[in-house]
Amino acid sequence: MSLPPASGTGRFFAKAAKSIRLIRQGCTNRPFFHISVTQRRRLNSQPVIEQLGSYDPMPNINNEKLVALNLERIKYWLGKGAHVSPPVAEILGLSGFFPIHPRTYMTAWRNRRTERENLAKQLEAEKSKEAAA
Amino acid sequence: MTLLFSKIAQNNIKTVITRNNDLQILTISYRKLSIVPSLYDGKEDPAPKFFSSNVQVLLKRLTRPDFNKVFRKRTNSGLAVLRTPKYKFLTNEELEAEILKANKKADVLLQMPPVVKVHQPVDDVLSKDPALVGYDSAKYLFTDITFGIANERRLIVERDPDGTLRHCGHDVRKRLNQTYFPIPGRKIKEPMMFTNEDRFNSLLDRQEYEFLLDRACLQYEPDEASYQRITSITYQHIDMNKSYDLLRSTRHFGPMTFYLTWHQSMDSLMLELLQSGAVREGVLLAALRQALLGDVANGDNAQALAQQILPTPIQLAKPERLTEEDIQLDNKCVECIEEYIVSNSAMKSQQELALQGFREHYQQLIELSRGLKKAHGNA
Numbered sequence: 001m002s003l004p005p006a007s008g009t010g011r012f013f014a015k016a017a018k019s020i021r022l023i024r025q026g027c028t029n030r031p032f033f034h035i036s037v038t039q040r041r042r043l044n045s046q047p048v049i050e051q052l053g054s055y056d057p058m059p060n061i062n063n064e065k066l067v068a069l070n071l072e073r074i075k076y077w078l079g080k081g082a083h084v085s086p087p088v089a090e091i092l093g094l095s096g097f098f099p100i101h102p103r104t105y106m107t108a109w110r111n112r113r114t115e116r117e118n119l120a121k122q123l124e125a126e127k128s129k130e131a132a133a
Numbered sequence: 134m135t136l137l138f139s140k141i142a143q144n145n146i147k148t149v150i151t152r153n154n155d156l157q158i159l160t161i162s163y164r165k166l167s168i169v170p171s172l173y174d175g176k177e178d179p180a181p182k183f184f185s186s187n188v189q190v191l192l193k194r195l196t197r198p199d200f201n202k203v204f205r206k207r208t209n210s211g212l213a214v215l216r217t218p219k220y221k222f223l224t225n226e227e228l229e230a231e232i233l234k235a236n237k238k239a240d241v242l243l244q245m246p247p248v249v250k251v252h253q254p255v256d257d258v259l260s261k262d263p264a265l266v267g268y269d270s271a272k273y274l275f276t277d278i279t280f281g282i283a284n285e286r287r288l289i290v291e292r293d294p295d296g297t298l299r300h301c302g303h304d305v306r307k308r309l310n311q312t313y314f315p316i317p318g319r320k321i322k323e324p325m326m327f328t329n330e331d332r333f334n335s336l337l338d339r340q341e342y343e344f345l346l347d348r349a350c351l352q353y354e355p356d357e358a359s360y361q362r363i364t365s366i367t368y369q370h371i372d373m374n375k376s377y378d379l380l381r382s383t384r385h386f387g388p389m390t391f392y393l394t395w396h397q398s399m400d401s402l403m404l405e406l407l408q409s410g411a412v413r414e415g416v417l418l419a420a421l422r423q424a425l426l427g428d429v430a431n432g433d434n435a436q437a438l439a440q441q442i443l444p445t446p447i448q449l450a451k452p453e454r455l456t457e458e459d460i461q462l463d464n465k466c467v468e469c470i471e472e473y474i475v476s477n478s479a480m481k482s483q484q485e486l487a488l489q490g491f492r493e494h495y496q497q498l499i500e501l502s503r504g505l506k507k508a509h510g511n512a
Contacts, residue, residue, distance in 0.1 A: 053278065059271040062272075063270070063271050063272060064271060064272045064273070064274050064291075065269070065271050065272070065273050065274070066274050066276070066309070066312070067273060067274065067275045067276070068275075068276045068278045068313055069275060069276070069277055069278065070277070070278050070279055070280075071277045071279055071288070072279040072280070073279075091273075094265075094273050094275075094292045094298075095273070095275040095290065095292070095298075096259060096260065096275075096290060096292075096298050100262065100264075100265070104265065104268060105264055105265070107268055108264060108265050108266060108267045108268035109264075109267070111267040111268065112266065112267035115267065
């Protein structure tokens with residue numbers, strides 16, 4: 001199946017609510033997302049209005065995640081009143097285009113907490129080992 | 134022994150030395166004698182001088198374009214069978230129009246790769262947010278793929294794992310530009326011929342200079358340090374082997390001449406010009422040096438003479454007949470070069486010898502053409 005053109009093939013109503021969201025395009029075990037604008041009440045499998053970028057969540061050999069954003073078109077659709085889904089809002093926040101999304105801070109904080117807990121557990125395990133020996 | 138080594142280094146000959154008693158064979162090739170590349174990274178920026186119309190004209194003229202070489206078939210450009218050439222009968226006006234067209238095409242083919250300063254490293258932090266530490270262990274790279282923005286002005290930023298948002302460095306920018314807007318022929322990973330020293334040196338040894346420089350132009354930007362390093366080594370190798378003719382009629386001759394003149398090492402090029410009897414181009418080279426460095430004795434004279442030389446047709450081969458104007462102009466050129474040799478040259482004796490050889494040859498030519506004129510009865 002060939003990819004739809006970036007300009008999109010989805011039919012849409014001018015006044016219907018739009019949403020900018022991630023649309024999964026990869027295959028099994030290899031996620032890859034298009035950042036697209038669609039009508040809000042449509043499924044992700046249906047043709048989109050326009051593709052606005054892409055997001056590759058798997059780090060490449062240099063340990064980088066690549067995001068492409070067509071900022072001009074994103075601004076256009078935001079001006080038209082398009083909604084932004086939380087994952088896209090997070091990406092835009094990290095890029096400096098939006099303010100950082102609260103969920104990003106939450107994830108960062110939770111990750112730090114888990115790391116701290118893991119460290120503490122490790123230390124305890126070592127201590128108990130020493131005590132046993 | 135050290136003296137011997139230095140002499141071998143000068144001559145650049147693969148030499149085998151056999152010692153008298155023990156049969157120890159010592160092979161020295163110039164690939165072991167490393168060339169030190171010099172980049173345009175000093176205080177002075179070469180770009181304004183390189184792009185000034187005066188210097189461009191001089192460099193283009195020094196390229197001495199031979200259309201047989203400029204328009205030669207290099208690839209069959211995707212065709213299975215080469216097209217047969219077309220032959221046409223043309224009137225004089227049509228022929229002139231065709232020649233004009235060919236000149237324009239040649240100008241495009243001979244457009245010189247720019248000579249600019251090495252770029253400065255990018256260090257531009259946009260924001261720091263320590264609350265993002267721990268969000269992800271990978272870097273995020275954001276590329277603005279808005280239509281119609283040039284690669285060098287595209288917005289490309291990265292979010293580091295420590296929460297810093299910054300503009301990307303040049304190498305990352307280049308990689309991302311190539312990912313989203315590929316330039317045909319350019320590779321994301323540097324080709325082995327540039328990274329592997331043995332392969333690079335083998336290309337130099339085989340004198341594949343044009344291939345090397347063409348590929349470097351495609352792979353790198355002109356303000357990259359690696360581009361300037363590669364071209365610098367190549368130019369110096371050409372200079373050492375005096376194989377300037379391989380680069381004549383190509384777009385790389387101008388930047389090479391510029392490089393040699395900028396680093397004040399154009400005397401072997403001057404010698405080659407004198408030995409091949411191209412005194413006019415010798416004057417152009419002196420004028421170029423005056424324009425770039427301004428240290429030529431009586432340099433204004435050379436530049437004025439260059440203005441006289443530029444309208445004359447390019448001499449691809451040694452002339453067989455001479456007109457009186459030619460003789461006058463060439464005599465002026467010889468005088469100008471004499472002054473240059475006395476005051477500026479680093480290879481005085483050799484150049485003087487070459488000039489003397491030219492003078493003798495030229496005298497014969499003058500006598501011949503004057504005699505011919507007399508014989509034809511219009512002297």
